Amino acid sequence: MGQQRPSSLPERLQWGLRVMRAYARIGWVRKSQFRWEFFNQVLMDSLFYVSSIATFTMLYALGDDSASGAVSLAGWSFADMKVFLGMTFVADALMMTFLGQQWHFGGDLKNGALDSFRVRPGPTAFLYFYQRFSPEGLTNLLIASGWLVYALSGVVGHQVSGWHVAWALPCAIGLIAFAQVFVSLFYCLVELWLMNSDLGQLSSQLFTTMGERPIDVYPSPMARFLLYVVPVAAVSWFPSSLVLGKLSGGFALAYPLVLVVFALIVVRIFRIGLRRYDSAMG
Amino acid sequence: MTRAEAKVSSWESDARTDLALLVKTVGYEFRKRIQFRTGFFVREVLNGMVQPLVMLFVFAAIYRSASASGDAADATLGSWQYSEIVRYVAGLLIVMKLVFNARGLDLSAEIFEGRITKYLTMPFRYFVLIQGRFVQFTIMQVVVATLVWCLAYALMGDRWLVPVSWLATGQALTLVLLGSYCCFLLTVILNTLAFWLDVVWSLLVMAWFVISFVGGAIMPVSQMPVWASSAFSWLFPYWMISAPIEILMGRLGTDAFLRGLAIVTVQLVLLDALRRFTWRRGLAHYVGAGM
Known part of the structure; x- marks a missing residue:
């Protein structure tokens, strides 16, 4: 935009490379969108799993300091x-x-x-x-x-x-x-x-x-x-x-x-x- | 049938149709209003209350099993008595109402659909409009939280969380609102990733998982193992959720408040710098028609 058309061969080559790089970037972004979202959603649910496991691990660990020595959750052991x-x-x-x-x-x-x-x-x-x-x-x-x-x-x-x-x-x-x-x-x-x-x-x-x-x-x-x-x-x-x-x-x-x-x-x-x-x- | 009779019959038919339409419309308008008010009640009053209440049952079961007498009130786990856990959960119900959540912002949709273009041509900063949403949310939620607290106090009396002093209330409110602003900035940053990504909702959900866990929305951070509570106390979610409740309960004092204020302020400044950076880079990338 507003630039002169490249006239010499090296300039044309450089221009062509720039365009190709822009296309490559757009293609990369376009094709990676769904992969990125796929990864995010897998990670999102994995975080849910990790936070649930961590919560109960910590809750059961509290029993180590308790008078009874171990806790259960209404009859459910760890x-x-x-x-x-x-x-x-x-x-x-x-x-x-x-x-x-x-x-x-x-x-x-x-x-x-x-x-x-x-x-x-x-x-x-x-x-x-x-x-x-x-x-x-x-x-x-x-x-x-x-x-x-x-x-x-x-x-x-x-x-x-x-x-x-x-x-x-x-x-x-x-x-x-x-x-x-x-x-x-x-x-x-x-x-x-x-x-x-x-x-x-x-x-x-x-x-x-x-x-x-x-x-x-x-x-x-x-x-x-x-x-x-x-x-x-x-x-x-x-x-x-x-x-x-x-x-x-x-x-x-x-x-x-x-x-x-x-x-x-x-x-x-x-x-x-x-x-x-x-x-x-x- | 004479012409006059036909005219009367036609008039009666029109009147019946109009009446039926009027009744249906009135019913429809009533339904719309009731639905809107029900939706408002669900979104603003009941939202965020489920998880803490369910955890209260879990805590009761854990405390019962840890107690030699089988009575939850007799047990102490990680320096927390059961009555304190009940008041902590009461605090959670109030504090979580004040914390800004991602539902309050649809910036990513504005970017995807190219709607922000019109704001960019106007002679003011677009971010001020978004800040307006935060201020509206905060004012509304402070009113809702106050009403919920008063109602619960009227029903439960001293078994409900009663702040130890006005100073503690002021300190806790300051930390919660500053932390809420950090949440708001984080939400804006994640939304601006829509300049590059097609979908950002999963990032917002992940951020909320992390904030809830490290902030103490599931269990008090000071009840977690030492390594976890030490690490989480360097992050704003702890000073936004768990610490303010402990200040209200009198378990933490002014020295903790000052430390929290410093940590949250530094992280707020960093998040704002990051928000400016992503917005600037995103705009350079923006072509006016979303992805």
Whole structure:
């Protein structure tokens, strides 16, 4: 701009090199954007894992100075808690991998962005919530699974047998995936009636945070609420207890049926709520 | 049907349509207002209360197991009695309301979408507009925090966190607000990275994780291992969250306040210099149409 065109050969070469360097920089920035974001999101969830592990490591370490010499968290030893955290991380990574769209539900509802999903030949909720597959979440799922395997290695042979873990772990992971889907859908229900109120986000934040601690720490009515009404206990507490052999056989068999009933109710209410959708609700 | 009857019928039909539309509109307007107020209540009053309250249950369980009698009130862990932890959590509920959070700023979106161009042509500094958001946030949150404190004090009395003196209140408020300004500057810096990056929200979330942890939003920093509490006491988040609560409780005094004031001031100046640098470099990079 405002400069004379290069006339001599060396100047032209220099000019060409400058342009090529600018193109290279733009290309580098363009192509590295998604890699950088990928790295950031993996790092972000890893920080969540590290801060959770560090918090509980420090809390249990407090017991070294206590009168009793060691502390437990409502019956959960540090080894148990590592497994519990592993299940929580796996549940979080599953949500991030498949159900990240739930964070945008309130906004999409307000902006009428559900139109294209309602006219497609398939269940609206399925098509909408699964649209945002996240490779970053999948990477975090691998990291979370790595921690879970490490945590389980600390209890296998001491508290539970390898055979027990071999059948209980796949059941637990399947249950987490099932429960996570319908609990996430449950958080979105309130937005259908009280749109733009942030209540969906708040309920998600509230119950997810509560579910990230063993329900045994809460008073009994609250624990029952988290088991049967908003079953976030199914996302982390129940699977961990199942793998650690903390549950009675009858309860372990019956509780998944409770989840099925919860799922049916949530889907039914979601369908009723979706009838209120009229493309321009904001 | 005569012409007159048809006219009346048409008029009745129009009136019914208008009435139905009016009723629907009134309902819609009511819904909009209620939703807005609910949203305001959720965002300004309930926000930031979940994590501390959940941690209180965790602490109760830990203290119960550490106590020989099984009563949480009898145990002391890391120089903290359970009653002090309860008051610490009460302090967290108030202090965290005053700390600036990333939701208060959408600078990165303005950069991505090229909307800052119009501000750059105006005869004032754009940063003043952003500072206006911080001041508005602070005034609003001081009012909300005061109301929440009064309500909780009316309900709980002395079991709630009651400052040991007016001096301690002033010292704590000074540290929290200066720390909040540091948070604001950090948020601005991370947002200006939008000049180079496509997405910055993950950086903001990461920053918040670190601030919460090293600041003591999960557990008191002085209850952490010595190496951690010594290291974190050199960072502004500690003087923004954990230390002010301890000052309000009377666990820390004026000497700690002065040390904190010095540390936070130095970091505030450094963050502002970094904010100026990234803004200047970013603008040199900016082409008016985002990435």
